[in-house]
Amino acid sequence: MGKLVVTTFxxxxxxxxxxxxxxxxxxxxxxxxxxxxxxxDEDFGRFVNGVFSRVGAFLLGRxxxxxFASYWPKMTDPADPVAGKLxxxxxxxxxxxxxxxxxxxxxxxxxxxxxxxxxLKERTDGELQLHGSGALxxxxxxxxxxxxxxxxxxxxxxxxxxxxxPEGSMPSAFRHTGGEITAAGVSIQTYDFSGxxxxxxxxxxxxx
Numbered sequence: 001m002g003k004l005v006v007t008t009f010x011x012x013x014x015x016x017x018x019x020x021x022x023x024x025x026x027x028x029x030x031x032x033x034x035x036x037x038x039x040x041d042e043d044f045g046r047f048v049n050g051v052f053s054r055v056g057a058f059l060l061g062r063x064x065x066x067x068f069a070s071y072w073p074k075m076t077d078p079a080d081p082v083a084g085k086l087x088x089x090x091x092x093x094x095x096x097x098x099x100x101x102x103x104x105x106x107x108x109x110x111x112x113x114x115x116x117x118x119x120l121k122e123r124t125d126g127e128l129q130l131h132g133s134g135a136l137x138x139x140x141x142x143x144x145x146x147x148x149x150x151x152x153x154x155x156x157x158x159x160x161x162x163x164x165x166p167e168g169s170m171p172s173a174f175r176h177t178g179g180e181i182t183a184a185g186v187s188i189q190t191y192d193f194s195g196x197x198x199x200x201x202x203x204x205x206x207x208x
Contacts, residue, residue: 002122003147004117004127004140005128005130005150006148007051007129007130008131009132009152010152010153011153011154011156012153012157014164015158016132016162016164017134018030018034019033019037020033030160030162032161039182039186041183044188047188048082051129052082052129054126055089056125057089058092060132061093061136063133063135065091065093065101065133068086068131069101072086072103075087087105090105091106092107092109093108094113094136096110117143121145134162141165144172148191150188150189152187153189172196173197173198176191
């Protein structure tokens with residue numbers, strides 16, 4: 001059975017919206033898109049290439065799919081470690097409105113998300129990877145379907161934008177399995193889902 005692996009870029013204040021460009025996602029009048037771009041150094045590229053080397057299929061939300069589909073099919077070098085995989089491997093899009101996807105290898109998921117994604121994990125050889133797709137990622141976290149999270153935290157605070165874990169997110173615990181800091185200061189940390197949080201207290205016992 002494959003693992004569902006989520007790779008997400010966030011700011012120090014938890015914003016995931018529009019990391020790659022000013023027009024990527026302007027919902028809620030967001031005007032600070034492209035905040036990850038200045039930090040894209042060799043360390044960052046090496047990590048991303050490593051992630052794509054383990055992929056078996058992609059799971060995407062509609063907005064991220066549209067962004068990817070407008071760009072990656074034009075990148076035709078099969079040796080490109082990102083474009084080669086995105087163009088060649090199966091892509092699954094959770095959407096109720098996408099009817100006729102033009103990007104080769106695309107399947108639209110319209111049924112029950114938990115059942116569809118569980119079935120995808122069972123039949124995917126390699127990692128089922130979700131990139132970006134913050135709203136879909138939140139739904140998958142709430143369903144306990146995410147096995148591994150690569151959280152890339154960029155050293156910038158925006159003060160606005162959509163958060164990966166907003167108020168009301170499912171309480172979840174994770175086990176840290178690895179990480180690094182890029183030369184540009186991006187904290188790349190990997191976590192495996194481990195269930196519900198445990199709680200304790202630093203208060204001294206009354207009879208101490």
